[in-house]
Amino acid sequence: MHSFLVVLQVITSIIILVSVMMQPSKTDGLSGLIGGTSETFFAKNKTKTAEAMLARVTAISAICFAIITLLLNTVK
Template structure:
């Protein structure tokens, strides 16, 4: 059981790193200042964008990693 949890932790940690690195940068530079932050199609439908999916996936992976760490400490 312990070996399974250790392998799962390794996979979850790698998955979390990949998901975090896939997220786009939040720094717009002068783009938001010049355009005035106008509303676009993507800002109206933000829950369906790639950024929102990656954000949700990051939270889910982080929660699973935390639960796996707790399980490893209990099995110890």
């Protein structure tokens, strides 16, 4: 049971790392200063679906990571 939870925690941590690294930056940086922002209908709706899915995956995997950590401490 302990080794299964450890493997599950490693997989969950990899999912967290990948989902966080795939999320786009929230700031525009210098491109927002120089060129302005291009807020079109398609740009707004495209970011909502992909970013929302990645945010959901990150939140769910973080909750699973915390639960697995608690289970690992009780199984010891």
